Amino acid sequence: MPLDVQGTFVSQKINKIRWIPEDYVETKCFFTGSWDDEVNSIKVWNFERINEDEDVEYPKQLSEYKVDGDVTEIKFTDKNTIAVSTSDGNVRLLEISSYNRQTPLRETFSWKKLHNFGDEQCSCTSLDTMEGDIATIGEDGNVNTLSSRTGDITRTITGADSCSLHSICFFKHNEVITGNLRGHMKIWDLRSPNNKPAASFLLAGDELAATCIIHHPTQPHYILAGSESGSLAVWDLRINSFPASLLKAHAAGVTEMQFHPENPNKLLTSSISGELWDWNMEAMTKSTKTSDNWMPLEDKNTMSVNSLMPPLHKPINTISCDKGRILCGADNEAIYLIKNFKY
């Protein structure tokens, strides 16, 4: 079946969108987090058929949780709990009932003004989670690690960066990688007591921000970072320092990347230029078999890229993918559901 794209306007710019995982049935519900509006909120939605016989499903809002500031990141700590960061520097742990999705979200923990410039407000720009641990970053250049079980702040790296941090990735139990406004990447070993990075390197020479970082799902030593310029960098951390490859990809900043949960060879990226792409990353894993250190980028044919929908006129901020269904949220105050994606 061909790809089926269906858009719904929701009257809010969507900054983050996440499917809520289900155990034995097809996912139906998802979270959205809005930004850049008078009042922003985290909403829970459900796809519903209006007419029984019709195949078209429309998203319907189930609940709303209002927040101050913009929602900057939503990540799951377990199946029914999300960690949410907002631009007023707060981090919250919100739980959704697994029986009735309609019940309002319950706040289990909250860390008020976790990131701050003293009394002044400071944005918590992103967070990442790993088995119940949460690592947060902010414009203040600090890194905090939190425990979702006890609600404690387990570690604070003050002044981890002199600029503002914009992206973080938890790639091993005790190691995180951060990217700042200038594309300066640092690896932090959370076990080491001093506030010095274990390694640091530059994303690219253009001094533009690292907007998102992810690791390969099955080979976590492969780190991918998206740049504000729209390019995509890949590192093999066993070699460190220089990007294994820097790909000129989107026309403008990469906003989010996700490996397909079922097929680690598929990568999805979204961008400020309104593009949503699907990459075949088989080359990356193949190269390890041949014990080749780099991805054979000269061989461009192995890297096939498809556009999943016609480019929007406004930035696409976020993607979430579950099996053959992809959700994305954009600055034109709409969410899009793409069905029949082959993975």
Added chain:
Amino acid sequence: MNISGFSNTPADSSLKSSDQAKTFILPEQCFEKNIACTWRRGNTFTIYPRSQIVNKTPTNTIDNKILNIRQEILLFTSILRKLVNESNGTFLSLQKTAENAKNSDNQVEFLKLSRQYRSIVRVCIESLQEAAEKETDSLEKNSLLSHITIFYSIECIWHLSEILFIDNIPGDIVLPFLLEWVRFHFPCHEQTAAQMLEACERGSEDHPQYWDTVVGMVVQGRIDVARALLKLHSSAELNEFKLVDNSLRTMPVYSVYGGVSSGEFTIVWKHWQAECRSKLTSQALTSQPNLELIMRLMVGEYTAFESVRRKYASWFDLLGGYVLFTRPWTRSRELAAAADACAALDGPHPQSHLDVIIRALLEGDLHQVIHEIQQMSDNGWFATHLTDILYHCGKLQILDKHQTDVTKRLRDSLILEYGSLLMEHKSLWSVGLSYLASCPPEGLRRAELLLEKIPIETEAKAMRIIAEAKKYELLGVVRTVCGCVCARRLRGGRAGGAVCWAARARSGPLCARAAHRVLRAYCAGAPLPAADLLLTAGPALLLDDTLLFLGKYCDFHRLYKSKEFKKAAKLLISLITSKIAPEYFWETLLLDTLPLLESEEPVFSSTDTYEIMLCLELRAKCLEGEKAELLRLALVRNLARTALLDGEEE
């Protein structure tokens, strides 16, 4: 820069109906006297108490208030924001199509986009209806209902404009489209007809609406339905019924592709009507007044239309039928006469707003149409988009009183106005920007002014504004926004952030300011900040001398800490001799030589030492008293141990 450019567009100056001022009464007596007002961002202004006289008695108990007054914008409500965003997508596609259409005629594309607009309006009406049904508050409900009315008229006008100006109707025979328009927007009796046909019972005339329905179907040109309904009459076997049925059945229908020329068709048609007329005059139908009425309508008798007029809400219902039974070959330009005739059915009624617009449309007076739809309270959404599409279709030509073509100016002024309105909104600014960008060059100049005024709360927002500004090459905005964030970081004492944003702004002065701040803080005893940044900053350091100095000085610290004293000393000497250090920093710089001079291994050569001595003497003011003496001593001692050494090396 002409911000209020829309007020002197000739389109306005010829019709001065918007000159009236409105008076609003402030909710309570807020101020004693002496108030002043000032504009804020966008459509907001503030009224505040202002007194020239200094009040010496502080016992004054009136609590002075500041009132923010803002125009309520319909489009900013949640439901209509969907309309704004969705239509923005279509608008941008239209601009792209228009760009491509310069080389080729692309009327089909325009028609598609026009339909898209209409479907957006339809969706909007549906969600408004849904909301109105749910709404319990009667005030809210009323306002929703009034919005629905507005968008119903928009849909109706848009559809007619599409038929008359955007669609390419084969042979320009507008009748089938006109009938469709009537059926779609003024569905009268349709449900009753459907019910009766479904029941399919003989003797349906017992239904109180039977004859109204039959006549309604005839007037809407649904001849088949009318005939089917007539068959349901209990006395359908009568001759009179057969007579009318026969006339209805034999009515010639014109089709461009029918192989009949329009002249030939006219003859056939006139013949058919003459036949009908003769049936009427033969008094064959006098026993059945309802059938007689139908027949009279079919021969296009004006009095017959007059007699059914009061059964309909407006004359639009009858327009299709009137054209059908008087001049079915009417071309779109000739519709004005039919419209006049139908409107006259009302007698000397006051015309509603919609009446005026529809008549102007049928007369082809687009100037009047646009003027009228500007009065609708949809914040200019309709006027902007309709004008734009008509302009791109090449159907709009508006002359001012000096007979110069001002079509483009009119279109631009509407878009600029609409775009500026959206720019005010916290979230819709990017939509507004894309409208402004579609009418260069003025749009971009406005965008520049408005973008700079958007409050920046987070770096994410700043980066988004910068990305948008870069898209339209508004480099001034990029600089301003970066400068703004830079200043904020400086104020918060975040040196690294400040340097980083200054470098993004590519602004020497900002870099210098940030670097000076760092150096002064260091002089005052703070640790040297942002080492991670300065050590990795590449070409950005070259933006400014002070920043370069700071970067190098930071490098010196790194070398010193890693105990590479020789290299550190060399760097320090080059910093001293280059003379780019700011005045206040000389003391620190000179004192930094002290530990190196005192090191076990000599690291400064005698030439270096002379340089330092020279500086020390030239800048005697920087270093005074004991410190200077100490340094002199160290210099002399270093000179003593290196003077001979250097000779050896040479």
